[in-house]
Amino acid sequence: MKKAAGFIKKNPSFCVFAVLALAVIAVAVFAPALATHDPYEAVLTNAVQPPSAEHWFGTDRMGRDLFSRVLYGARTSLTASLSLVCIIMVAGTLLGIVAGYFGGVLDAVIMRISDMMISFPGMVLAIAVAGILGANMTNAVIAIAIVSWTKYARLARSLVLKIRSRDYIAAARVTGSKTSHILWKYMLPNALPTILITGATDIGTMMLEIAGLSFLGFGAQSPTAEWGLMLNEGRAYMTASPWLMVFPGLAIFITVVVFNLLGDSLRDVLDPRNE
Amino acid sequence: MSEPHDLILAARHVTKKYPASNGRILVANNDVSLNFYRGRTLGVVGESGCGKSTFMRMVVSLEAPTEGEILYRGQDITKLRGEALRQHRQKIQMVFQDPSAAFSPKMKIMDIVCEPLLNFKRIKKGEKEETARRLLEMVELPGDFARRYPHNMSGGQRQRVGIARALALEPEIIVCDEATSALDVSVQKTVVELLVRLQREKNISYGFICHDMALVQSLSHQVAVMYLGNIMEILPGGQVSHGCLHPYTQAMVGAVFDLHMDFSHPIRSIDSEAPSPLDAPAGCPFQSRCDRCMEICKQERPPLREIAPEHQVACHLYQ
Numbered sequence: 001m002k003k004a005a006g007f008i009k010k011n012p013s014f015c016v017f018a019v020l021a022l023a024v025i026a027v028a029v030f031a032p033a034l035a036t037h038d039p040y041e042a043v044l045t046n047a048v049q050p051p052s053a054e055h056w057f058g059t060d061r062m063g064r065d066l067f068s069r070v071l072y073g074a075r076t077s078l079t080a081s082l083s084l085v086c087i088i089m090v091a092g093t094l095l096g097i098v099a100g101y102f103g104g105v106l107d108a109v110i111m112r113i114s115d116m117m118i119s120f121p122g123m124v125l126a127i128a129v130a131g132i133l134g135a136n137m138t139n140a141v142i143a144i145a146i147v148s149w150t151k152y153a154r155l156a157r158s159l160v161l162k163i164r165s166r167d168y169i170a171a172a173r174v175t176g177s178k179t180s181h182i183l184w185k186y187m188l189p190n191a192l193p194t195i196l197i198t199g200a201t202d203i204g205t206m207m208l209e210i211a212g213l214s215f216l217g218f219g220a221q222s223p224t225a226e227w228g229l230m231l232n233e234g235r236a237y238m239t240a241s242p243w244l245m246v247f248p249g250l251a252i253f254i255t256v257v258v259f260n261l262l263g264d265s266l267r268d269v270l271d272p273r274n275e
Numbered sequence: 276m277s278e279p280h281d282l283i284l285a286a287r288h289v290t291k292k293y294p295a296s297n298g299r300i301l302v303a304n305n306d307v308s309l310n311f312y313r314g315r316t317l318g319v320v321g322e323s324g325c326g327k328s329t330f331m332r333m334v335v336s337l338e339a340p341t342e343g344e345i346l347y348r349g350q351d352i353t354k355l356r357g358e359a360l361r362q363h364r365q366k367i368q369m370v371f372q373d374p375s376a377a378f379s380p381k382m383k384i385m386d387i388v389c390e391p392l393l394n395f396k397r398i399k400k401g402e403k404e405e406t407a408r409r410l411l412e413m414v415e416l417p418g419d420f421a422r423r424y425p426h427n428m429s430g431g432q433r434q435r436v437g438i439a440r441a442l443a444l445e446p447e448i449i450v451c452d453e454a455t456s457a458l459d460v461s462v463q464k465t466v467v468e469l470l471v472r473l474q475r476e477k478n479i480s481y482g483f484i485c486h487d488m489a490l491v492q493s494l495s496h497q498v499a500v501m502y503l504g505n506i507m508e509i510l511p512g513g514q515v516s517h518g519c520l521h522p523y524t525q526a527m528v529g530a531v532f533d534l535h536m537d538f539s540h541p542i543r544s545i546d547s548e549a550p551s552p553l554d555a556p557a558g559c560p561f562q563s564r565c566d567r568c569m570e571i572c573k574q575e576r577p578p579l580r581e582i583a584p585e586h587q588v589a590c591h592l593y594q
Contacts, residue, residue, distance in 0.1 A: 166376055167371045167372075167373060167376040167377045168376065168377055168378050168379045170332075170337055170369075170371070171369070171371060171377055171378075171437075171440070172379075172390070173337065173364075174335050174336075174337065174364060174367075174368060174369045175364070175368070175390055175391035175394060175440065175443075175444070176361050176362075176364045176365060176391060176394040176395055176444070177390065177394050178361065178394070181394070186379060189381055190381075
């Protein structure tokens with residue numbers, strides 16, 4: 001208990017943003033309890049109503065309650081971006097560590113593939129991949145994962161290269177450590193703090209990417225409640241019924257800001273220089 | 276006198292070449308043959324970059340020689356791979372030069388000194404602390420250090436931890452790569468005394484890299500003088516100051532300062548820099564800096580010749 005109090009005192013901003021991030025996640029988890037209406041129930045007579053006591057954020061062109069849809073949208077967006085970040089973090093880090101530690105052909109192959117990936121504009125490549133795979137949420141996640149793992153691979157590789165030739169790695173080999181032991185106990189813990197910080201900062205970016213793909217029609221398909229898709233649906237009514245874009249946009253904005261700041265403050269917590 | 280059966284490890288004609296830029300080749304070790312005997316210390320001296328560390332890294336199987344073989348009890352260890360190599364590593368351990376770089380900053384001392392034993396499943400995880408205490412006491416450190424981190428210790432203490440780690444597997448050979456050169460002179464003395472005591476108790480063979488001539492001659496049973504990757508002279512440790520014959524060894528001995536030296540004599544030292552190992556000249560490697568260089572030295576590389584028992588010199592002056 002005392003330890004926790006000391007931690008909060010030492011890292012106030014991290015705690016604030018952690019609480020905010022948890023609040024966003026709680027909204028997604030408890031969306032069914034918080035929603036005032038069924039987000040998929042279309043009442044066409046009620047279409048495009050401005051915000052009111054009955055419909056807090058108004059209704060969309062199908063007469064669905066926008067507040068409930070924004071809450072449910074948090075579920076789609078958060079699940080997609082969190083799983084996306086997990087996938088690219090794990091895959092990129094493992095590939096990067098392997099490339100950096102073993103070097104040679106393995107390194108060349110992995111890093112040339114990653115070079116190919118970053119030589120394209122990410123979004124264009126993601127559109128191409130999503131277009132080939134077919135437009136749905138899973139494929140959107142796969143498409144963005146394919147173009148985004150490279151950052152983690154490069155980062156992990158450079159961190160591994162930094163310590164690979166240190167004496168203590170040589171010592172670990174001389175004392176009979178297995179390669180798997182060196183990778184797991186020396187290389188991974190060395191790369192992990194930086195990777196985690198990057199991952200936390202990336203949640204917001206990935207959310208934008210997914211929303212972007214959905215906006216362009218390559219991600220979530222209607223009637224799914226997804227923020228990017230909702231922006232797209234509201235686009236035609238922007239001047240007459242701005243709430244159709246304002247509320248999903250605000251939701252994206254708030255979530256991205258919270259997770260970005262969380263990533264930034266995580267940097268201060270994990271920075272070894274603070275120890 | 277060491278009998279042949281005391282021989283533990285023998286390097287035979289070991290050559291190590293590194294590819295350098297522009298297709299040139301850096302010869303770090305050229306035809307090096309040295310022996311490690313049980314309970315005896317082999318000192319290797321030479322200037323920085325002469326290849327002594329490269330040689331020792333091959334002895335502990337961190338690098339593989341380009342040519343030649345390293346025989347451990349008759350078995351060529353340069354051919355070992357994978358699990359066989361890992362099992363062999365128990366026999367030869369190493370103490371590193373810089374005690375601040377030789378340990379992972381994230382590991383506690385007990386994790387560091389017990390890692391070798393855990394690697395070979397010689398102890399269980401639960402026995403870590405008591406084993407660490409035993410090992411630390413062996414190198415004259417308090418057992419309570421087991422829970423510390425390396426950055427909370429002084430250089431001398433850390434180097435003792437390095438020795439404890441090398442001892443953990445009870446190896447037959449310990450390679451000390453300038454293990455004392457990063458330490459204060461006073462600390463150096465106690466670490467050397469520790470090494471000597473451990474050698475007496477456990478009959479370990481040391482490979483001791485050093486560029487302190489005074490230290491190496493007092494510690495080593497046998498001293499090999501290296502220059503540009505070549506062995507210039509091998510002689511018993513006690514003879515270094517008075518019995519050395521090679522002009523290079525003599526120049527190195529002449530360049531040693533000590534408190535009792537006679538300052539009325541001119542201090543002899545070698546003026547020029549060592550030539551790059553990239554452009555090794557034909558003939559004797561030392562020809563460009565030797566004040567007794569002859570015509571033959573520029574054409575023919577002198578082989579190591581036995582001049583007296585346990586004394587070999589590679590120089591045309593001693594035919």
